[in-house]
Amino acid sequence: MNKNIAVLFIIAFNLVPVFGVAFYNWQPFEAFWFFWVETLIMALFNTIRIIFSQDQPPENINTNQHLVYHFNKGVKYLFTRIAIFLFYAIFIIVFIGFVANVNKDKGVVLTTILFKNKLFNLGLLISIFSQGYYLIIAFFRNGAFFTASPDSYAAIFDGRQLVIHVAIVLGAFGSIFLVKNTSLGNYSGIFIISLLCICKCIFDVKASNIDNYKIVY
Structure with missing residues (x-):
């Protein structure tokens, strides 16, 4: 897989909220909901x-072996992820989308949620296209699925989610500082979203070097 293409996808996706807050009046809700x-x-x-x-050993790959399909593990992982998504979605929509936007048009939140x-939507299409590209090129065509383990995917929290949480906390404190101690309070939204996007972008670029992207012949 061409790493340059992977990096371009990552940068393009993570820049969407920055363009949104800078040119399309996005609020923190759109960025958080987007990610x-x-x-x-x-x-x-x-x-x-x-x-x-x-989950075959890298030193002894057998391409003629019958494929084993881990449907039970896949379904369990997906349902766990959906449950976590819905749980946090309530907080994001209610507290960040409606409660925090005291003077903002609440209809914008519904517009975003309803796609x-x-x-x-363009940003999500970039994500879907890039994930499909990774799946076909880096996982199937390069043969990474032979050595990939079905247990290597975190069902509850992964590194990306932890980075997002840390970036949100740092961005929130930075925004409070800008509002209370400087004349740049109007840029607090841009600050928190930009910090979030930069931290996540750096993590995603580093994570693109994981073993699942190794070329296997």
């Missing part, structure tokens, strides 16, 4: 990886 929906998209593709992962936000 949270991404976790569900990734869960769907990871479910496919889990089902087809063969009527064109920039938001």
